[in-house]
Amino acid sequence: MKEDFLHYIWQHQYFDKADLRTVEGKPVQVLRVGVYNTDAGPDFKEALLKVGEVEWSGSVEIHLRASDWRRHQHQLDFKYNQVLLHVVWEADAQVYRTDGSLIPTVELKNRVNPALLHTYEQLRRAPFAIPCAGFWPLVPDITKTMMLGRALTERLEQKGGEVLQVYRQLGTDWEATAYQLLCRGFGFKINQEPFERLARALPVQVVRKHQTNQFQLEALLFGQAGFLAEPVDDYSTSLAREHAYLSKKYQLQEQAMQRHHWNFLRMRPANFPTVRLAQLAALLVSQRSLFSTIMHTKDAKAYEAVWQAPVSAYWQKHYTFGAESKAVQVQLGKSSAQNLTVNVAVPLLAAYARHTQELTYLDKAVELLEKLKEASNRVTRQYEELGWKAASAADNQAALGLYQRYCQPVNCLRCAIGNKIMKQNTPTA
Ligand code: SF4
Numbered sequence: 001m002k003e004d005f006l007h008y009i010w011q012h013q014y015f016d017k018a019d020l021r022t023v024e025g026k027p028v029q030v031l032r033v034g035v036y037n038t039d040a041g042p043d044f045k046e047a048l049l050k051v052g053e054v055e056w057s058g059s060v061e062i063h064l065r066a067s068d069w070r071r072h073q074h075q076l077d078f079k080y081n082q083v084l085l086h087v088v089w090e091a092d093a094q095v096y097r098t099d100g101s102l103i104p105t106v107e108l109k110n111r112v113n114p115a116l117l118h119t120y121e122q123l124r125r126a127p128f129a130i131p132c133a134g135f136w137p138l139v140p141d142i143t144k145t146m147m148l149g150r151a152l153t154e155r156l157e158q159k160g161g162e163v164l165q166v167y168r169q170l171g172t173d174w175e176a177t178a179y180q181l182l183c184r185g186f187g188f189k190i191n192q193e194p195f196e197r198l199a200r201a202l203p204v205q206v207v208r209k210h211q212t213n214q215f216q217l218e219a220l221l222f223g224q225a226g227f228l229a230e231p232v233d234d235y236s237t238s239l240a241r242e243h244a245y246l247s248k249k250y251q252l253q254e255q256a257m258q259r260h261h262w263n264f265l266r267m268r269p270a271n272f273p274t275v276r277l278a279q280l281a282a283l284l285v286s287q288r289s290l291f292s293t294i295m296h297t298k299d300a301k302a303y304e305a306v307w308q309a310p311v312s313a314y315w316q317k318h319y320t321f322g323a324e325s326k327a328v329q330v331q332l333g334k335s336s337a338q339n340l341t342v343n344v345a346v347p348l349l350a351a352y353a354r355h356t357q358e359l360t361y362l363d364k365a366v367e368l369l370e371k372l373k374e375a376s377n378r379v380t381r382q383y384e385e386l387g388w389k390a391a392s393a394a395d396n397q398a399a400l401g402l403y404q405r406y407c408q409p410v411n412c413l414r415c416a417i418g419n420k421i422m423k424q425n426t427p428t429a
Pocket residue numbers: 123130131132133402406407408410411412413415416417418419421
């Protein structure tokens with residue numbers, strides 16, 4: 001058993017409260033269980049209890065064994081002086097506050113329905129990627145829908161929070177934030193790290209100065225990415241010359257990357273980083289204010305058109321420098337464009353909603369996800385095997401959120417589906 005089970009038992013009061021007494025023999029009445037505390041300090045704050053004849057308001061601390069109090073050194077910690085009640089599975093010691101006063105203790109070992117503990121252990125020890133797989137068909141659809149909705153909201157909150165961190169690191173500049181996210185997005189899975197590095201090697205302030213000139217932007221992007229060190233044809237020679245001039249002008253030489261930072265292995269030519277850089281240059285030229293575009297583009301289809309800006313003439317015949325091809329597929333594909341909507345536009349909208357408290361941006365993010373179809377992935381397939389089906393990118397994102405935050409760390413007691421399972425399998429819970 002882990003302490004989270006006792007937290008759950010206390011929070012829902014799933015124990016026999018008849019003639020509840022401290023181990024010292026005083027009667028205890030729980031008038032308010034308190035608020036679960038995820039920060040430092042006691043586990044539940046603002047509880048209201050009647051111990052003996054006196055009503056107290058304060059905290060509750062929970063441990064598997066009473067002796068854990070000393071093991072965690074709470075007897076020396078002033079934060080634990082407001083603890084009114086020590087709730088333990090096994091009362092194997094008496095515990096004291098820093099001033100030496102005794103803390104009343106309640107033992108739960110003989111007050112919890114064994115069926116509840118059994119179900120918890122079944123979830124905790126399940127040999128499945130989704131620990132509740134064996135119970136899944138018995139859980140009502142409405143519970144699953146509700147939990148997935150919660151997981152999606154939490155995921156958007158988390159994504160928005162991550163973007164806000166970038167926004168602060170970049171000196172509260174939304175345009176710079178959008179540029180950084182877009183670069184990372186263009187790396188997709190395989191080249192995400194080098195694209196992030198490129199965003200640092202080529203600051204948005206420099207990009208802004210050359211946003212009307214696709215040739216100069218290509219020179220800056222390919223040059224800073226390290227693809228112009230050894231030009232192989234007329235076009236790359238011209239770009240290299242332009243890059244030499246611009247990188248000197250903006251003192252960018254030291255940040256320049258090298259070709260070996262980029263991954264070409266096991267990749268279709270249409271996904272080569274050289275093609276992605278040409279597509280990124282085209283997009284940056286077509287959108288003077290990237291952030292404003294992302295905030296105000298109308299719908300999923302319009303976002304697709306934004307990402308799919310036409311590449312320059314050279315890249316309509318090349319996947320990489322020096323090798324001309326006849327049938328080149330250079331346009332950003334539909335699924336890649338949708339990927340950018342999910343991983344660039346949606347987090348940025350969620351961040352801006354959080355920053356401005358304007359919920360319309362969050363609604364827009366959710367609407368976009370609901371309109372998009374997204375291919376299943378390793379995680380969502382695990383739920384599909386249980387009979388669940390994603391109808392949109394919103395469902396996929398919800399499943400990813402559920403998996404990462406709840407199923408993978410076996411956080412079933414904080415999950416509505418897990419709660420339903422616990423209740424359904426414990427007649428008196
Ligand atoms: S966290 Fe919820 S959905 Fe995931 S395995 Fe546990 S009970 Fe099931």
